[in-house]
Amino acid sequence: MTAVRTPPVAPRLRRDRRRWAWGLGGVAVLGWSLAGAGLFSGPVVNPAGVRQFGRFASAALSPAHDAEFLGVLAEATLVTVAYAALGAALAVALGAIGAVGLARTTWGRRRAGWTVSRSLLAVPRGLHEAVWGLLLLNVLGLDPWVGVLAIGIPYGAVTAKVFADLLDEVPRGGYEALLAAGAGRGSAALYGLLPSAAGGLLSYSFYRLECAVRSAVVLGLIGAGGLGYQLALSFASLRWEQVWAAVYALAALCMLADLGGRAVRRRVAAPRPAGGQAPTRDPLLTGAVVGSLALMAWSWWFLALTxxxxxxxxxxxxxxxVLRAAWPPAADGDLLAAVAVAAVDTVQMSVIAIALATASALGVSGLAARRPGAGPGRWALGAGIRFALLLLRAVPPPVWALVLLFVLLPGVLPGALALGVYTLGVLGRLVAEATEEVDPRPRASLRVAGASRLGGWLYGVLPALSGPVLALALYRWEVAIRDTVLVGLLGAGGIGVLLSGRIAAFDWAAVTTVLATIVLLSLAVDLLSERTRTALR
Amino acid sequence: MPRAARSGGPVARVHRSSLLLIYLLLVAALAGCGRTSPVSDSAEETSSTAGPLRIGAIPDQDPEVLQRLYGTVADSLADALDVDVEYVPVTDYAAAVSLFRTGDLDLVWFGGLTGVQARLQTPGAVPIAQRDIDEEFHSVFVVNSATGLAPSDDLAPLAGLRFTYGSETSTSGRLMPAHFLTEQGVEPGGFPGGPGFSGSHDATLALVASGTYEAGVLNEQVYEARAAAGEIDPSVVRYARTPAYHDYHWLLGPGAIDRFGEDLPDRLTGYFTGLSAEDPADAEVLELFGAGSFVPTEASNYDQIERIGRDLGLVN
Structure with a gap:
């Protein structure tokens, strides 16, 4: 074996110009947003407010725990669970139906039809659950359907898109073989596509359930009952001990949903070895599906839906x-000017929030990721950071907005940071999970070769991580645009201020204009982030 | 022997038992349809009875206390009128107005402005009663001690300060203060950086205490309650008190009059004005509302609020 081999040609390393253009563009937009938030034009910090902030923070150590309040919280927790379960169930049902209309498989080469159906999604998706809740409240009154639909409609739209993508991405061999054999398109999809996509669909459905718990709390803030409702009441009088008790109850719920969802996702990703025998049902997955159905039935009974x-x-x-009052939309010059200013604020807030959340999430990801085989000290540190991230996302953004307003001067910044802190809670967890999935070998070999911890991370982990992290950050950017409405409801800047003002005055025509603007903004951000992702891929 | 070859093997059994479970759950769910929801009263009432009288209150002062002790009010009212009374919790000013319009709430404790909004959106609504203190209600302007301002009746110095109102449609935290500012030549939408809306009276106090906003305005009743409890931060200075105006009142919707009879407004007014601080059960209700007694009221008491609301674009 002495054949002469040509030495391997090293790929020419060069900078990707397109990536540089997008990167520099991103930095410029961030600079513009920080300037808009007044960071370079005078003081933004209010040191005198530290005492008020301290009251909020120190109450975390002494949450309310008298029997009466705990009883109130227990009942509220059940309501929240019921909303989350039914809202997620509705979302999955709507998503399954909608996916058929959205999949490229359905439309084939008819791109126009596909584009139209995707744009139709912008309306249900572009509005926050809390906004849907407020609108539905005006139509349905105090009916538990308000909470279920407010979660189910926007989530259903997101789920439909994800389901359609999952269906489009599975291997198409079976599907095409069935078509060629003369099967109809419907049955070919049922037998050729659905089985391979089933795992992904199940994983995502459980992920939605986890998110629905947090959304159910946000709905409570507008009066739909549950934990969020109790939290809002205590928040109005700044009873921080009670607020923290509600936050801990919510964190516990999120943790339970997370554990369940994680078990299902892990099993879907690594199915039990089939062995030599005929395939049997996986008891864990069967249990999860039957358990979810039982939870839904209970929720239906508990909320007494009809x-x-x-x-x-x-x-x-x-x-x-409502429709007569809301149509036609208001279009007077004053309103449009105010909408334009608020829209710019909203974009700047979302950019600051995402930049802060992404940078911090990357910073803590190394420690927050689970590392099998590490010592107990490392485990405790990781668990502590993961718990802190859980608390960041369990405290609703309006609460963050007020407590940050104690230590910052009024303007766009408190709202932006409130969103950033909340998004960090969500993104930190996702980035940590992405870190766990990164191939550990490059880092290990760098470390054995003598690289420092930081060096190993910078050159062994970060390059592999940057793609998924950017994709996650861009996805959360669109979510952050919708979430600015939430901090705005408390007057912390952005288009939400305009919205809450118009809703309070029952000026439905202006509400239509503002809502249309929000939908357009989130559609624009969605398109932009899609193009960025393509360029970076 | 391969297990799959046997019919009725473990695969099919698991399948059948889970189907049975789902079926049982569905039956249980349907059987439970007659249940009342923990978040609302079922909208479908049996036609033979008038159903309960649904009462609610805007979340204003200490909403957590009022909303969680609602049993007190509902029981007292139910005993006195001999009807079923149900307390419906609400967290949002605008939601309370909408729910009154949709008929989900029959009798609501509204603020001055929200009462006007609700009455204009719900033809046939009747004001029932107000507290003794609501005939002459006041707001107080507060400033942070770092501004160096001493208490005064002159509101002009506030114009140059960072200023926050309370909730957007609060009568005492927004509407009337804006009116009195205008009267003294201060633009109510001015202030450096625009006015803030803290969301609640307590949040206003905390934000002025922190110095984030140098000045703010809130309900005098809340201010006095917090001062009596020693909860006001030393850096908050009481700057000025507004002239008197009408504020909170009970408003009854037309749907309840149809269901319970034409005399319902009079019976309700009679109940509220008859509450006596001497009676221990009555005293509990009065204390919950921070009232010495309730007195009758009429729609014309709120004409001034309606006019100012229109000027500020809060009433359409």
């Missing part, structure tokens, strides 16, 4: 009342 309210005469009357 489909009759949806078609009741009163519902239609109220729908007519």
């Amino acid at each position: 489909p009759a309210t949806l078609t009741a005469g009163r519902t239609l009357d109220q729908l007519g009342y």
Whole structure:
């Protein structure tokens, strides 16, 4: 074996110009946003407010725990669970139906139809759950459907998109073989595509359930009951001990949903070895599906939902009342000017929030990631950071906005940072999970070769991590645009301030204009982030 | 012997038992349809009875206390009128107005402005009663001690300070203060960086205490309650008190009058004005509302609020 081999040609390393252009563009937008938040034009910090902030922070150590309040919280927790379960179930059902209309598989080469159906999604997706809740409240009154639909509609739209992508991405051999054998398109998809996509669909459904718990709390803030409702009441009087008790209850719920979802996802990713025998059902997955169905049935009973309210005469009357008041949209110059200013603020807030969350999430990802085989000290540190991230996302953004307003001067910045802190809670966890999936070998070999810890991370982990992290950050950017409405409801800047003002004045025509602007903004950000992702891929 | 070859093997059994479980759950769920929801009263009432009288209150002062002790008010009212009374919790000013319009709430404790909004959106609504203190209600302007301002009746010095109102449609935390500022020549939408909306009276106090906003305005009743409890930060200075105006009142919707009879408004007014601080059960209700007694009221008491609301674009 002495054949002469040509030495391997090293790929020419060069900078990718397109990536540089997008990167520099990103930095410029961040600079513009920070300037807009007044960071370079005078003081933004209010050191005198540290005492008020301290009251909030120190109450974390002494949450309210008298029996009466815990009883109130227990009942509220059940309501939140029921909303989350039914909202997620509705979202999965809507997503399954919608995916058919959105998949490239359905449309084939008819790109126009596909584009139209995707743009139609922008309306349900572009509005925050809390906004849907406020609108539905005006039509359905105090009916538990408000909470279920407010979660189910926007989540359903997101789920439909993800489901369609999953269906489009599975191997198509079976599907095409069935088509060639003369099967109809429907049955070919059912037998050729669905089985291979089933694992991904199941994983994502459970992920949605986890998110729905947090959304159910946000809905409580607008009066739909549950933990968020109790939190909002205590928040209005700044009873921080009670606020923290509600936050801990929520964190516990999120943790449970997370553990369940994680077990299912792990099993889907690494199925049990089939062995030599005929395939049997996986008891864990069967249990999860049956358990979820049981939870849904219980939730339906607990909330006492009746489909009759949806078609009741009163519902239609109220729908007519709101639609007549809301159409045509207001278009006077003053309003449009205010909308334009608020839209710029909103974009700047979302950019600052995402930049802060992404940078911090990367910073803590190395420690937050689970590392099997590490010592107990490392485990405790990791668990502590993961718990801190959980708390960051369990405290609703309006609460962050007020407590940050104690230590910052009024403006766009408190709202932006509030969103950033909350998004860090979400993104930190996702980035940590991405870190766990990175191939450990490059880092290990660098370390054995004598690289420092930081060096090993910078050259062994970061390059592999940057792609998924940017994709996650760009996805959360669109979510952050919708979330600015939430901090705005408390007057912390952005288009949410305008929205809450117009809603408080029952100026429905102006509400239509503002909502249309929000939908357009989130659509624009979605398109931009899609193009960025393509360029970076 | 391969297990799959046997019919009725473990695969099929798992399948059948889970189907049975799902079926049982569905039956249980449907059987539970007659249940009342923990978040709302079921909208479908049996036609033979008038159903309960649904009462609510805007979340204003100490909402957590009021909303969690609602049993007190509901029981007292139910005993006195001999009807079923149900307390419906609400967290949002605008939501309370909308729910009154949709008929989900029959009798609501509204602020001055929200009462006007609700009455204009719900033809046939009748004001029932107000507290003794609501005939002459006041707001107080507060400033942070670092501003160096001494208490005064002159509101002009506030114009140059970072200023926050309370909730956007609060009568005492926004509407009337804006009116009195205008009267003294201060633009109510001015202030450096624009006015803030803290969301609640307590948040206003905390934000002025922190110095984030140098000045703010809130309900005098809340201020006095916090001062009596020693909860006001030493850096908050009481700067000025507004002239008197009408504020909170109970408003009854037309749907309840249809269901319970034409005399319902009079019976309700009679109940509220008859509450006596001497009676221990009555005293509990009065204390919950921070009232010495309730007195009758009428729609014309709120004409001034409606006019100012229109000027500020809060009433359409």
